[in-house]
Amino acid sequence: MKNFYKVGLMLTVSALLAGCGNLTNSSLSSHSNGTKTSKVTTTGTSKSGQYSTLLQGGEYHTSAITGLNSESDSDNASNPKSFEAGLLEISKKEFSPDKYFFQEGKMISASQAQKWLGRKSKNNPEGLNPEDNGSTDADKRNPIYLQQLLEQDFYTQNDKNYDLSGMTIGLSMNDVDYYTKEKYGAKFETKISDEQRLSEGREMANEIVNRLRRRSNLKNITITVGLYKQNVNDSLVGGTFFNYGVSSPGQKKVTNWKNISQQNQVLPVVNDEKPINSNDSEDFSNFKNHIQSYFSNLSGVTAQTHYQDGKLKGMAINITTQFYGVAQIDSFTQFVQDAAGKYLPQQPTIEIKIQTVQDPEAILVKDYNTKQYSSHVFASY
Amino acid sequence: MKNFYKVGLMLTVSALLAGCGNLTNSSLSSHSNGTKTSKVTTTGTSKSGQYSTLLQGGEYHTSAITGLNSESDSDNASNPKSFEAGLLEISKKEFSPDKYFFQEGKMISASQAQKWLGRKSKNNPEGLNPEDNGSTDADKRNPIYLQQLLEQDFYTQNDKNYDLSGMTIGLSMNDVDYYTKEKYGAKFETKISDEQRLSEGREMANEIVNRLRRRSNLKNITITVGLYKQNVNDSLVGGTFFNYGVSSPGQKKVTNWKNISQQNQVLPVVNDEKPINSNDSEDFSNFKNHIQSYFSNLSGVTAQTHYQDGKLKGMAINITTQFYGVAQIDSFTQFVQDAAGKYLPQQPTIEIKIQTVQDPEAILVKDYNTKQYSSHVFASY
Incomplete structure (x- = not known):
């Protein structure tokens, strides 16, 4: 996994602009880290303000962590789309589509994300959600704060290569944690306050950045983090982002937190x-x-x-x-x-x-x- | 029914153009034939080459004969749309959207169309499809030629009124007549040749025009007729028009037949x-x-x-x-x-x-x- 940040070798940069219609196919050698990498192409943009996407081996890469959930029983169908679309908007603030190429995240693996989305426990020390304190009382139990994770990667073109230069992490935080007291039992709800969500979200964001910085290829890139509030299950509209921050290259935490006001x-x-x-x-x-x-x-x-x-x-x-x-x-x-x-x-x-x-x-x-x-x-x- | 050709009384002509945004509401008296008529409004056109539609009593009028079928068992879902859309294109050749207002047909009633779509018989002398000759043999029986009828009406503005000035009739003719030998029995097919379809279609068109001309309000309008070939049931695309003709005001038959080449x-x-x-x-x-x-x-x-x-x-x-x-x-x-x-x-x-x-x-x-x-x-x- 660790050499994925530098892709190159047998580049085909396709300036595919509608109406222009010429596809240049150039086979170029590259200076990647000695690993076998696959052909990289990009899609053109149809509108200004949209990212060109890196295709790998000719295909669109989908992130392995998209759609993974915590144990909380969230099922608002609009949340996933507004979470992803909103995170792209945050990304555009830090990583201009004029300069950066987009690819869905590939640094955080599915097994890793699944651990992070779990509760902290002896078996899962990496869990970002709090330990189960044994209570099933809505007000006394420790709720599941973190519901989903999303990663978006941003590359810059460096001669014949594309280098990973930025990353945006989205944390989808619960407004309500839906839980059952027994398997297949009735659904209960723990409401989470805005203050709790903000402080838990920021803390988790710091922990995630701290973990990512341990990898040599992620030490010196900009990492943006967006905090999203999931909408409740019975709403016909998705949730909204409420906060985002940036961790500059080398920094082990997120600073510059800014409020986002969306409804x-x-x-x-x-x-x-x-x-x-x-x-x-x-x-x-x-x-x-x-x-x-x-x-x-x-x-x-x-x-x-x-x-x-x-x-x-x-x-x-x-x-x-x-x-x-x-x-x-x-x-x-x-x-x-x-x-x-x-x-x-x-x-x-x-x-x-x-x-x-x-x-x-x-x-x-x-x-x-x-x-x-x-x-x-x-x-x- | 016979006063429907002249609509007026309490006109509201709405120049509803997007961006322009002003809706004029003028109540005007009218000189219709002494009957109670309802408020007529029109929709603006969003594109050149599209008809403005007459709304009656504020509502869009749908033709009562749309979707009525002969006894033949036709079920290609694309046919109805391509039949209607194609007939509109034929109408545009004779009735320019710059001059004429469109309304779905209201001169031919559902009960009338149902009779016309039936087989000719003692009980149904008006049937346009041929008599049942008793045979169930695919090559010996008389097939159902005419499957559906469609009427489109065209109005011109005359001071404060809209006068019926043109009409287009569509005859949807079978390529294959699907029939059963007994109720709920297996489906059999009689294939109809292009020559048969053309001659039967033209004959029926003349008969329809002849019948319509008996009504005083339809004597002196232009009547256009389009002949459509239904596509077979197992196709994923609709049929096409193959012929159209015009009956000038006063004429009791269709002349000027022209070929249409569509696939x-x-x-x-x-x-x-x-x-x-x-x-x-x-x-x-x-x-x-x-x-x-x-x-x-x-x-x-x-x-x-x-x-x-x-x-x-x-x-x-x-x-x-x-x-x-x-x-x-x-x-x-x-x-x-x-x-x-x-x-x-x-x-x-x-x-x-x-x-x-x-x-x-x-x-x-x-x-x-x-x-x-x-x-x-x-x-x-």
Whole structure:
């Protein structure tokens, strides 16, 4: 494992830009550490602000630790995506896509991550979650704080090689630890406070950085750590990051901790939930009412909203229809576009997906801080 | 029913253009035929070349005859969409979207269409399909030629009213008539030749026009008729139009019949099927092989292709993945965009849908005769 930080040998750097269409294939020798390494290629970027990805041996590398969980019974389907997407955003703050190439983490192995996600015990001295104190009382037991780990690696190009120069570690921390008192028994909950989550998260981050620094290839790279708060199981939206810090090359702990203010919410709000921003919530209600009064057979109109520093940054709207006539979908898409321009807030990134239970039928998108939507109705021949 | 051709009374003409965002609500009186009519609004168009739709009483009107079938046991899921979409294209040749407003047909009632789709018999003198001659032999029986009907209505704006000024009728004709010899029995097939389909289709079209002209409100409008050949049940692509004609105002039959040359095909071709165009087929294979060699876990890469006059006009590509990590989908989308620019033909409209079994993950599209793809990766918060 320890020579993976320097990949090279038989490089194929592919400047694959759409429309440009020329693929250069150059076979080059390299100066890696005497190990057999495989052909490295990169994907081009389709948008500025996105990473080029390193492909190894021609294939996309997936991290072995993605999806590993602690013993806590978390099952919110939105958490994994928002955890990964949010961590990429944090990475971009430290590792500019203009300079760094991305690859999913390969330094932390699955067996290692599994130990770290476990409780500390005689058999598992590396466990980052606290020892089992024997109690099954929600308020007296030691909860599982750390639920998932994620690693993202960042490489810089050095002549014919790509060198590992940065790493981002994500710690997904529980808001609620779901546990059972006996196997297959009823589910109980230990609520974790924001203060506990922050202090436990920072402590674990330091311990992880400290462990990683023991490896010679990780001593002198920048390691960024993001702390993520998982959303509870019954939410239809994922969690958010609340803190991140940086450990500069050589440092054995994380310094420069910074707060991140993010919130997610599903609209329309249900029960007695308070909207994060009542204007946004009303805008969405007006949009929803408008299209529902003109087109019957809409089974659902909901939005996931994403706030940063109190500002609405993104909306992902889902419209489920029970019709799929071509002319009707065309007409409905136009109508939705008109309604979106009229009722929805202008600043955030907005994505509107129109779908039947079987298939997506149409999509409308607009970028952050622009007004103009582009739409596409899916073809079928 | 007979006053439906003139709609008006309490008009709300809404110039709903995205970004423009002003909705004018004007209540106007009207000079309709003394009947109570409901408020008419229109949707704006999001693209040039698309119809504005008339909404009635605020709602989109769906035709009552859409989806009605003859007794033949046709079940290709792609036929209905390609039938409707193709008929809209024919309509655009006669009724320019710049001048005409679209509404799904409301002149032919469901009970009427059901009679027309039936076999001619003592109880059903209006049946357009031939009498049952008693034979169950595939070559001796009279097959069901006409499978479905579709009506599209076109209105022009006349001061404060919208007048019905054009109509397009689609006749979906069988390629194969699927029948059983006894209820719930085995399925047998009568193959219908191109010549039979053409002559039967034209004759039925004349009969339909003749019947419609008996109504005072349909005497003096242009009626266009399109003849569609249904695709067989085991195809993964819909059928195509092969003929269309026009009946000018007052004419009791269709004249000016014109051939339409269209073909659909799924790529990669299977078994011993011959590709419509071997260059296109090879281009697609190269694209498919390229992305499959770089990304494992792709369960399927297929394309629906649509040809007009021997030229590839459109491709709808479907890529099914087994992964849904955010970074991986991002990276894959970039990679697909590069590969599409490099391997796929440049002229046709191309749509590439990347999805897991649960959800669409990303979409790439380019217009006809352009090179540049635009892509969108679906968000999740």
